[in-house]
Amino acid sequence: MRNGQTIFFKQPPLITHWASVAGRREGRGPLGRQFDTVCPQTSMGSPFWEHAETLYQQTCYQLLQQKSGLADSDLQALFAGDLQAQCTASSYHARTCHVPYLGQYGACSTMAQALGLAAVFCSAGFATHTAALTSSHFCAAERQFRLPLLYGGQRTPTAQWTVTAAGGCIVSRTGSGIQLSAVTFGSVLDYGVTDVNNMGAAMAPAAAHTLLSYLKDSGTQPADYDLIYTGDLGAVGSSLFLRILEEEGCPLYHHQDCGLLIYNRNQEKEVAAGGSGAGCSAAVLAADILPKLESGILHRVLLICTGALMSTTRVQQKESIPSIAHLVFLCRP
């Protein structure tokens, strides 16, 4: 059923299994012990960062299959995405599994987009089991978006650090797990931010807009949820997000940001304003949010994944950064 911008699932699909694979720096962070696997080598033993990221996805996908007991032939769709040009981390992983593959691009918002699509397929009866999987890799992203690593460029305080991680979920039509009860797919906003070292500022309005749309469509208040998570607004974006919501008459008291949860920012100064990347919210979801829903620490959660949709080419052409945010409502049955 649809109301406004939001799809409400009458028979909510379930997130039955989840997995996360994180890099060394992420393993040192507050969630270090909660990831299924922490890889001591960021390179995964590959000579290429791009290939290493594919191996993160592959490891995560294998964990999902082990946990769920589902084979390739049991899955009717794989929704996956990443930040590499032409989404190659995902497509090079997808060639190793014989599952219908739909490549998604929503930058760091991709996990919510993939989860939402997986839920649509399951709820409509077009799939019994699907997988949603995203990743990012610091070194692959630096090569893609910024400067050669060896250049050792200084980072501004508003910059965010691309998380090296993959996170994935099995979304099924039936079974037991966490309900994916609603999804709000966002539209693209652009408030004219041109600083690629301040993506939080670019994404904050999109996150606020999607949340306000969802609250209106569902007729609920922030207090109806135990926690509202944003994907990776970081420190700067989070405070802007909260300010916008306050100005709109909708103050948030239970907000956390995946980009702030994943690193010890006091100890790891390099991460500046916090984590980002398509793997950030996916890994935090699998390592922290879903387990808390499973154990009953949390009951009703909104996850708003945010994406900055620029490319280096368009930014070099002096373009501003379009942003998007997709929201999923997760609920302990």
Place this chain on the structure above:
Amino acid sequence: MRNGQTIFFKQPPLITHWASVAGRREGRGPLGRQFDTVCPQTSMGSPFWEHAETLYQQTCYQLLQQKSGLADSDLQALFAGDLQAQCTASSYHARTCHVPYLGQYGACSTMAQALGLAAVFCSAGFATHTAALTSSHFCAAERQFRLPLLYGGQRTPTAQWTVTAAGGCIVSRTGSGIQLSAVTFGSVLDYGVTDVNNMGAAMAPAAAHTLLSYLKDSGTQPADYDLIYTGDLGAVGSSLFLRILEEEGCPLYHHQDCGLLIYNRNQEKEVAAGGSGAGCSAAVLAADILPKLESGILHRVLLICTGALMSTTRVQQKESIPSIAHLVFLCRP
């Protein structure tokens, strides 16, 4: 309803309107008079090719709105994609329309992926009206994937020419138009082709695999369709595709390839093995296939859009080219 890899829609969604915007060279081709708009300037007056491609999408989307009378607020989802890194042709267009946006990446297969998703949303009742829209631009793609244009590099006979065009469809739950009765989302295949100047060879097995899956799932034969179109296999890929199908005991007698339909290859030697790009099958669909279905020249058509999922980075790392193909069954009611 699902059978095997294929989704069959009990109440098929309808492609109610379509539009195409083509470049100068495409305008000189056999379909020149059938495009809604032929742009005399490949640059669309922009200093940047990437921005020009966004303007192609924008023009196409405006045509769709004019033809359908639908406003942004009437559309519940925009599924769009292109070949630029981080899909910026689409996201920079999407910021100009206030429609929930789901960025798709399937390289040149993106149009079938977008159409299939649009149909899933409409059939499931999660949307009344959606848009599926893809584009490609020769100059933006050359900068992305190959050599600087001014370098004037020679092309091999197996190379394909990226089509400068955008094509789009309105897919609706009800109304009148062409039925989108089934979709087969493909899985990724990689037969080890490493030559980026021979994408047809890389994509042909994926096209054959998806078609064979669909025929098995539907219990039909090629003779049950008036025409079977492939997206952009070009001359080399098409002959390989036909040979694979013959070896599999499934010879095709009614096959056409969008990449071969769009140019006069005898007059335009530069296009070598034919057209390619996410805009190729989209523009041919809107300019040729759908009008023929509407006027009754064709009744039952399969469109198999094919995509080569590599990036320059992965190819420079000596990787082979993973490929995919998605199929839609289009039917005159």
